[in-house]
Amino acid sequence: MTDRRRDAAETQGIHAGAGEFPPPFGLNPPVVTSSAFDYRADQVRYPRYHNTLNHDLVAERLAALEGGEAALVTASGMGALSAIFLGLMQPGSHAILLDGLYGGTTDLVEGLLKPLGLCFSIWNGEPDQLESLITEHTRLVHVESPTNPLLGIVDLARVARIARQHGLISVIDNTFASPVLQRPIEFGFDLVMHSATKYLGGHSDLLSGAVVGSNVLIDRIRPTAIRLGASMNGQDLALLERSLKTLAVRVRQQSANAGELAGRLNRHVAITRVFYPGLADHPGHEQARAQMDGFGGMLSFQLAPGFEPEVFLDRLGLIQPAVSLGGVESTICQPSRTSHSRITPCERARLGIDDRLMRLSVGLEAIDDLWDDLRLALCPS
Secondary structure, X not given: XXXXXXXXXXXXXXXXXXXXXXXXXXXXXXXXXXXXXXXXXXXXXXXXXXXXXXXXXXHHHHHHHHOOOEEEEEOOHHHHHHHHHHHHOOOOOEEEEXXXXXXXXXXXXXXXXXXXOOXXXXXXXXXXXXHHHOOOOEEEEEEEOOOOOOOOOOOHHHHHHHHHHOOOEEXXXXXXXXXXXXXHHHHOOOEEEEOOOOOOOOOOOOOOEEEEEXXXXXXXXXXXHHHHOOOOOHHHHHHHHHHHOOHHHHHHHHHHHHHHHHHHHHOOOOEEEEEOOOOOOOOOHHHHHHHOOOOOOEEEEEEOXXXXXXXXXXXXXXXXXXXXXXXXXXXXXXXXXXXXXXXXXXXXXXXXXXXOEEEEEOOOOOHHHHHHHHXXXXXXX
């Protein structure tokens, strides 16, 4: 695995953007709860403009973590993604999307962006096939890596290089990896977005999103984010800033736990397949080794016929069935009923997402406790 600046995330997550505050505030930045500011100042500040003290601090820290010039913190991951598409495209513009994206992204495209006149093509992930989809109207390429929920891996450097050769903006959803394990800007990507609700927040107690990139691109996106009203309040920004301080230690341990569980599940008779890039037989294993500093805390697995999904879920005690992911506690869900419930049954079937597919977000619990919970739930009836 690569060994690029392994101490950077630990340090940046705590210190980047913090600056110096008057002694009465102590070590922690103040939480600005005001929604009204003196308009006669050099800069008109207003929470919806994403420019209060807490907005600026968190944005600067996220930019440092991802290696970007600037960042924008939004009220959700979908708020960030909507601002990207609507800020960088117009009716008639074309974008290329990786096949098998998060269901919410697909729903955004089908339910809002296409009716507004934006055009899209689906790419199968093979770098040699990407250029054939580019037209004179193509403006951007959007991918995930690892993908949600099947943990597919994309060759980031090749995608970024092809996009740049054709004057396209390359965008990646880096939620599953986080900047601790993967920094796509280092491979040439223009924009990195997150559902910060997940690993960046990490405690299942806030909703947030983020996009990181160059000053020029963030300035292009910002007006759309303001018009969408996708802003956060001071309290939630303070929670996010607190969480970033422990991001590196959380993600590294979650990744270690997930790797151990993936190996054990891969040998279990009740599981027909495990989707985890850390496994040697995963088709993206070597690519993941080349561009990630760990394989992440997310994995999915397919229950064998004869093991009823509801029975399995009901038997779990420590691992909780729940929507979302990336928290300190381990959670599990069926993507067919959660993240991908709004895409068509035919599309789910094509992707291989059925009720037997389980997506496991591995937390910080003791590994043997997690394994005991899974092992007992997988016992024959």
